[in-house]
Amino acid sequence: MHKIVRKEQLNPEICLVEAEAKDIALAAEAGQFVILRIDETGERFPLTLYDWDTEKGTVTVVCQAVGVSTKKLCAMAEGEAILDIAGPLGHAAKTKNIGKVICIGGGVGTAEAYPIAKAMQASGNDVTVIIGSRSKDLLICEEDIKKFCDKVHITTDDGSYGKKGFVTDVLKELLEDGSYDLVFAIGPVIMMKMVSGMTKKYSVKTLVSLNSIMIDGTGMCGGCRVRYDEKPHFACVDGPEFDGHLVDFDDLMHRGDRYKDKEKMADDHYEGECKIGLDKKK
Amino acid sequence: MEKMREQDPKERIKNFNEVPYGYNEEEAVREASRCLQCPTAPCITGCPVSIDIPGFINAIKEKRFKESITILKDTNNLPAMCGRVCPQEDQCEKVCVLEKAGNPINIGALERFAADWAMENNISGHEADISSPEKDEKVAVVGAGPAGLTCAGELAKKGYAVTVFEGLHKPGGVLTYGIPEFRLPKEIVMSEVDGIERLGVELKLNYIIGKIKTIDGLRKDGYKAFFICTGAGLPSFMGIPGENLNGVYSANEFLTRVNLMKAYKFPEYDTPINVGRKVAVIGAGNVAMDSARSALRLGAEKVMIVYRRTEVEMPARIDEIHHAEQEGIEFHLLTTPIEIIGDDKGDIKKMICLKNELGEPDSSGRKRPVPIEGSEFEMEMDTVICAIGNGPNPLLLDTIDGLKLGKWGNIEADDDGYTNIEDIFAGGDIVTGSATVIAAMGAGKQASIAIEKYLQAR
Numbered sequence: 001m002h003k004i005v006r007k008e009q010l011n012p013e014i015c016l017v018e019a020e021a022k023d024i025a026l027a028a029e030a031g032q033f034v035i036l037r038i039d040e041t042g043e044r045f046p047l048t049l050y051d052w053d054t055e056k057g058t059v060t061v062v063c064q065a066v067g068v069s070t071k072k073l074c075a076m077a078e079g080e081a082i083l084d085i086a087g088p089l090g091h092a093a094k095t096k097n098i099g100k101v102i103c104i105g106g107g108v109g110t111a112e113a114y115p116i117a118k119a120m121q122a123s124g125n126d127v128t129v130i131i132g133s134r135s136k137d138l139l140i141c142e143e144d145i146k147k148f149c150d151k152v153h154i155t156t157d158d159g160s161y162g163k164k165g166f167v168t169d170v171l172k173e174l175l176e177d178g179s180y181d182l183v184f185a186i187g188p189v190i191m192m193k194m195v196s197g198m199t200k201k202y203s204v205k206t207l208v209s210l211n212s213i214m215i216d217g218t219g220m221c222g223g224c225r226v227r228y229d230e231k232p233h234f235a236c237v238d239g240p241e242f243d244g245h246l247v248d249f250d251d252l253m254h255r256g257d258r259y260k261d262k263e264k265m266a267d268d269h270y271e272g273e274c275k276i277g278l279d280k281k282k
Numbered sequence: 283m284e285k286m287r288e289q290d291p292k293e294r295i296k297n298f299n300e301v302p303y304g305y306n307e308e309e310a311v312r313e314a315s316r317c318l319q320c321p322t323a324p325c326i327t328g329c330p331v332s333i334d335i336p337g338f339i340n341a342i343k344e345k346r347f348k349e350s351i352t353i354l355k356d357t358n359n360l361p362a363m364c365g366r367v368c369p370q371e372d373q374c375e376k377v378c379v380l381e382k383a384g385n386p387i388n389i390g391a392l393e394r395f396a397a398d399w400a401m402e403n404n405i406s407g408h409e410a411d412i413s414s415p416e417k418d419e420k421v422a423v424v425g426a427g428p429a430g431l432t433c434a435g436e437l438a439k440k441g442y443a444v445t446v447f448e449g450l451h452k453p454g455g456v457l458t459y460g461i462p463e464f465r466l467p468k469e470i471v472m473s474e475v476d477g478i479e480r481l482g483v484e485l486k487l488n489y490i491i492g493k494i495k496t497i498d499g500l501r502k503d504g505y506k507a508f509f510i511c512t513g514a515g516l517p518s519f520m521g522i523p524g525e526n527l528n529g530v531y532s533a534n535e536f537l538t539r540v541n542l543m544k545a546y547k548f549p550e551y552d553t554p555i556n557v558g559r560k561v562a563v564i565g566a567g568n569v570a571m572d573s574a575r576s577a578l579r580l581g582a583e584k585v586m587i588v589y590r591r592t593e594v595e596m597p598a599r600i601d602e603i604h605h606a607e608q609e610g611i612e613f614h615l616l617t618t619p620i621e622i623i624g625d626d627k628g629d630i631k632k633m634i635c636l637k638n639e640l641g642e643p644d645s646s647g648r649k650r651p652v653p654i655e656g657s658e659f660e661m662e663m664d665t666v667i668c669a670i671g672n673g674p675n676p677l678l679l680d681t682i683d684g685l686k687l688g689k690w691g692n693i694e695a696d697d698d699g700y701t702n703i704e705d706i707f708a709g710g711d712i713v714t715g716s717a718t719v720i721a722a723m724g725a726g727k728q729a730s731i732a733i734e735k736y737l738q739a740r
Contacts, residue, residue: 023495041552042551042552044543044553086490215535215538218449222519222535237675237676257628258529259554263554265548265549270552
């Protein structure tokens with residue numbers, strides 16, 4: 001059991017959860033993820049580590065409430081305990097000796113870009129960050145990122161904050177004006193696809209971090225496989241970082257949708273139970 | 283042979299309850315009374331963990347059930363599981379003197395009876411539960427499957443402080459994530475694991491060695507010997523076009539969703555599974571039968587086993603093939619898939635296959651399937667489950683400097699469990715590749731002996 005020591009609502013959909021997991025904190029590196037299971041009937045699902053504190057013995061994740069599992073996590077309060085956390089999993093991001101880097105975070109992916117950008121900056125690289133969201137109230141992690149990085153660009157789809165448009169609009173300007181050694185992008189699959197498509201034209205190496213559907217996270221089930229360089233790869237053990245120019249994003253999108261109907265059913269079931277629970281409380 | 287009563291096939295394909303009911307007392311005593319109590323006891327040599335088979339059977343015959351479980355547990359820490367999933371027909375029952383007359387003792391059913399009786403009566407069967415270890419040396423077992431649990435239990439009995447590290451959130455390995463409820467109820471697995479814990483073994487779940495800690499890290503924590511039994515945890519696919527389509531599962535994923543995550547109780551449990559109307563399972567081992575029979579219970583209308591050789595070469599237990607046939611699983615033999623075709627949404631539509639004929643025996647001694655030219659044909663389906671085996675998972679092995687691996691990436695270890703590194707021992711599927719539960723248990727037992735020898739000689 002992993003007691004939640006801090007819980008913050010970052011925006012109406014996204015929450016931050018810090019929970020006790022001493023041994024994971026001691027082993028964690030930027031770019032790695034954990035697999036959580038909230039309760040006995042819960043799914044196993046992966047979340048990238050946002051932060052970890054070796055002294056307090058805690059790990060922090062940022063989670064967007066989109067399905068049953070993420071809703072369950074976001075509904076938890078400080079003092080409650082998560083049943084299972086396993087990790088750290090996946091390869092750590094390579095953050096040393098890169099040079100000039102652009103780190104891009106879209107939506108909840110901003111929280112996943114944060115530890116990587118921070119580690120890259122700490123290793124002495126020249127880091128520019130682009131973060132984007134649909135609108136101002138949905139933007140996350142801005143302050144945390146500005147603490148270590150002074151080149152932060154913000155975009156919103158509706159123009160309510162920062163530049164109106166997509167992260168790729170800013171990326172295009174940056175790539176036109178300067179030369180970069182690496183672009184690192186984490187966010188919705190469509191965003192990573194657009195970014196990779198753009199950087200290919202400018203011949204800039206691009207890494208993306210893939211968050212496929214997983215069960216064990218150790219290579220045992222093969223459910224997270226992605227078509228990469230024409231061959232199947234496992235996001236959990238071969239990744240989560242992949243060269244964006246070699247990922248088959250369309251395949252990834254198809255595979256991400258494969259439980260859409262069931263996810264809706266599970267969600268309805270969960271929402272139904274919640275309502276029954278509320279009735280009981282009354 | 284006294285047959286076990288079974289759930290009717292028409293009924294059982296609608297539920298996940300266990301298929302055979304197990305003997306009642308009367309049936310068990312009647313079957314035990316048939317045992318000739320041969321002084322040479324060939325059955326004992328047929329058993330990978332050398333259970334005193336005539337001994338426990340004689341105790342059942344004389345209705346000394348408590349003694350029968352004590353005799354079993356003396357050599358076998360997991361009798362309720364072995365009674366159910368061991369291939370007795372290839373082991374103890376094969377060499378039973380009565381086999382020559384075509385009617386061996388049903389040793390598996392008797393073992394199951396004794397173990398279930400003990401469980402119902404809350405008797406551990408161990409000579410004495412050991413709550414705190416008497417020896418100082420700590421031993422780390424990596425993997426809580428049949429090999430690891432056996433090794434841990436044996437070492438605990440000898441007084442060592444043993445910790446078993448398991449990556450998943452439940453112990454049991456393949457017994458928990460792989461073998462379905464209708465063949466091995468999870469309650470029974472947990473009860474047997476509980477028996478191991480009562481011997482003083484510490485279990486650490488969600489603890490992935492190689493990631494959260496390395497073997498070197500465990501050495502620093504004071505562990506003096508290591509038993510690596512992480513199983514065959516990397517699923518193989520066929521390497522044909524279309525395998526990334528939605529609806530193509532590895533058997534590992536399919537069974538893990540069903541068994542470990544309880545997708546058959548969706549949406550009460552959150553983990554979903556897609557079965558569709560028509561399902562093809564590629565392969566014909568026990569895992570293939572388990573997948574096929576699970577798919578049927580999940581509501582598939584038509585389930586097909588697709589296998590490249592003939593029934594003679596099928597690696598599954600005869601009992602499992604028989605159960606699958608009874609339940610209406612179709613067998614498409616001498617058939618090799620060459621491509622899976624999808625629709626524009628990325629879902630499966632059909633599979634293109636070739637017909638084979640059998641050629642000369644290959645390195646496994648089985649006749650090689652040879653495709654017949656121009657024999658392409660199509661099969662329609664919604665779901666494909668690949669049950670063609672597993673390779674070794676490199677996640678832990680990559681982090682151990684200097685550990686000698688074989689050609690396929692398996693750990694090189696001898697029959698006693700010794701590897702090329704003196705404090706590291708290994709056994710089970712990570713050494714042999716996909717094999718049986720009892721073979722893994724045998725390896726765990728051998729390794730416990732080797733580990734004790736090593737620790738005593740230090």
